[in-house]
Amino acid sequence: MNLTYSEIRNNLEHGRSTCRTIVENYLSTIESQKKLNAFITVFDREKLLKRADAIDARFKSGKAGRLAGMIVAVKDAIVVKDERSTSGSKILENYISPYNATVIERLENDDAIIIGKTNLDEFAMGSSNENSAYGPALNPIDPTRVPGGSSGGSAVAVAAGLATTALGSETGGSVRLPASFCGVVGLKPTYGRVSRYGLSAFASSFDQIGPIGNNVADTALIASVISGLDAHDTTTANIPVADYFSEIKKNVKGLKIGIPKEYFGQGIQKEVEEAVQQTIKRLVSAGAEPVEISLPHTEYGIATYYILVTAEASSNLARYDGVRYTHRSADSKTINDVFVKSRSEGFGPEVKRRIMLGTYVLSAGYYDAYYKKAQKVRTLIKKDFVDAFSKVDCIVAPTSPTVAFKLGEKTDDPLSMYLSDVYTVNINIAGNPSLSVPCGKNSNNLPIGIQIIAKDFEEAMCFRVAQTIENF
Amino acid sequence: MSVTINDVKKIASLAYLEFTPEETERYCGQLNQILQYVEKLNQLDTSNVDITYHPITYPDVFREDEVEPSLPVDQALRNTPDKDWQYIVVPKVVG
Numbered sequence: 001m002n003l004t005y006s007e008i009r010n011n012l013e014h015g016r017s018t019c020r021t022i023v024e025n026y027l028s029t030i031e032s033q034k035k036l037n038a039f040i041t042v043f044d045r046e047k048l049l050k051r052a053d054a055i056d057a058r059f060k061s062g063k064a065g066r067l068a069g070m071i072v073a074v075k076d077a078i079v080v081k082d083e084r085s086t087s088g089s090k091i092l093e094n095y096i097s098p099y100n101a102t103v104i105e106r107l108e109n110d111d112a113i114i115i116g117k118t119n120l121d122e123f124a125m126g127s128s129n130e131n132s133a134y135g136p137a138l139n140p141i142d143p144t145r146v147p148g149g150s151s152g153g154s155a156v157a158v159a160a161g162l163a164t165t166a167l168g169s170e171t172g173g174s175v176r177l178p179a180s181f182c183g184v185v186g187l188k189p190t191y192g193r194v195s196r197y198g199l200s201a202f203a204s205s206f207d208q209i210g211p212i213g214n215n216v217a218d219t220a221l222i223a224s225v226i227s228g229l230d231a232h233d234t235t236t237a238n239i240p241v242a243d244y245f246s247e248i249k250k251n252v253k254g255l256k257i258g259i260p261k262e263y264f265g266q267g268i269q270k271e272v273e274e275a276v277q278q279t280i281k282r283l284v285s286a287g288a289e290p291v292e293i294s295l296p297h298t299e300y301g302i303a304t305y306y307i308l309v310t311a312e313a314s315s316n317l318a319r320y321d322g323v324r325y326t327h328r329s330a331d332s333k334t335i336n337d338v339f340v341k342s343r344s345e346g347f348g349p350e351v352k353r354r355i356m357l358g359t360y361v362l363s364a365g366y367y368d369a370y371y372k373k374a375q376k377v378r379t380l381i382k383k384d385f386v387d388a389f390s391k392v393d394c395i396v397a398p399t400s401p402t403v404a405f406k407l408g409e410k411t412d413d414p415l416s417m418y419l420s421d422v423y424t425v426n427i428n429i430a431g432n433p434s435l436s437v438p439c440g441k442n443s444n445n446l447p448i449g450i451q452i453i454a455k456d457f458e459e460a461m462c463f464r465v466a467q468t469i470e471n472f
Numbered sequence: 473m474s475v476t477i478n479d480v481k482k483i484a485s486l487a488y489l490e491f492t493p494e495e496t497e498r499y500c501g502q503l504n505q506i507l508q509y510v511e512k513l514n515q516l517d518t519s520n521v522d523i524t525y526h527p528i529t530y531p532d533v534f535r536e537d538e539v540e541p542s543l544p545v546d547q548a549l550r551n552t553p554d555k556d557w558q559y560i561v562v563p564k565v566v567g
Contacts, residue, residue, distance in 0.1 A: 099547075303510040303512050303513050335562055337563070356487060363483065377521075379522055
């Protein structure tokens with residue numbers, strides 16, 4: 001049973017529930033849904049109950065924070081002090097974090113309880129969660145299908161009622177794609193809106209932590225708590241955070257909604273297109289004004305993305321050296337063995353593939369042809385969005401051309417897996433915020449997601465339009 | 473441009489990775505497939521286009537240079553696979 005946070009809060013306020021019973025209930029659901037493989041680590045029961053009791057006491061004295069009673073599942077790429085953080089990799093199998101990510105500090109300051117760490121593609125590299133060293137998480141709607149990746153476990157945890165909300169992270173669609181495949185709400189905030197301190201680095205000019213919820217209101221609430229300037233991440237913006245939770249009450253009358261023709265082209269499933277078009281019609285009936293737009297460089301997104309992120313990843317993942325805090329090969333006779341054998345044993349195939357591609361595009365002789373070229377195309381893609389937003393207030397498009405695909409369907413063909421992100425990566429290249437919200441189901445009961453893309457730092461617009469869609 | 477088996481070996485050594493001959497062959501094929509796909513960027517004339525390093529740019533970010541507590545050594549070395557007191561142990565590096 002998926003209670004919304006406002007129901008949970010209401011139950012607490014009327015003495016119908018306590019944080020202790022909420023934690024106990026989630027723990028027993030996690031136990032009964034173990035086959036979904038949503039969690040890599042579930043935190044110690046006694047520790048969780050002790051924290052729940054402390055929050056119950058604060059609640060009684062009227063001093064509880066904004067998220068008291070909210071149970072949050074956190075992607076295993078975000079560190080929680082004194083807990084294991086694997087990033088889905090064998091190379092960090094035994095890594096215990098000595099510190100908290102900024103987002104964790106903020107959630108805990110507002111009395112949320114982190115219940116455990118969720119499954120993901122290794123180092124967030126993947127679109128299906130099948131690249132996890134701990135086995136794939138399964139889609140709760142149809143366990144023969146993928147939940148989407150890379151934040152698959154977080155979306156599964158929310159969809160299956162294993163947590164009230166969750167945190168994921170995006171580099172190229174890793175929150176929105178699993179949200180779409182699992183029928184939940186997921187936000188990719190503007191680059192710089194949420195601190196990356198304590199998030200394992202994949203591609204630093206793309207990475208953003210984003211919230212996942214069962215409904216727009218819960219997602220808005222947790223987004224407003226984790227957002228904002230942080231001294232530990234100099235790329236966070238010194239721009240005030242709007243009260244997203246109140247913004248969702250605004251309607252869409254008079255809003256100009258851009259519909260990009262490039263997002264309804266080749267490869268989109270008919271039922272996905274129909275559900276999205278139907279939702280647009282309803283937005284128009286609710287008073288929004290549709291505007292046909294073009295984002296002409298859309299088709300270059302995947303190529304640009306996979307050059308830039310693999311380049312950044314090959315550099316970021318150089319830190320996993322077998323020396324300081326990772327797995328070290330038992331077979332290390334020389335210092336070179338420490339590096340080469342530890343990395344070769346610790347990383348999985350997709351991570352190695354991306355390190356190889358990234359090393360190649362940055363290597364002497366190829367830098368200009370690939371890396372510099374892609375950085376220039378990044379400028380063109382960003383300009384597409386800037387131009388579009390001079391005409392419209394937001395852009396709506398399908399989150400993915402397809403519903404959740406079958407496990408194993410794309411694992412032998414890396415390029416076809418990369419193309420799953422065709423509707424999401426351009427937004428990460430440009431930096432804008434985008435939120436995926438369910439907008440229907442196909443004939444097999446599989447969820448379909450629609451995304452709302454807004455101007456930089458206008459997450460409030462995403463939430464407002466998404467709430468209107470949720471109300472349909 | 474296409475990648476050869478020797479290129480794959482060279483890139484692997486730059487990246488501190490080692491592969492079996494079968495893996496080398498597989499990565500060679502996959503890298504070529506991906507590189508062939510990204511060639512499509514050459515359809516675009518970017519001679520007068522500036523580079524984007526970061527999607528959002530800010531004015532320079534300055535702060536006071538104040539000393540703050542940092543992780544104690546025992547915490548910083550908590551996950552170190554081989555250590556001796558405050559040091560990380562590795563195989564001998566110099567001859």
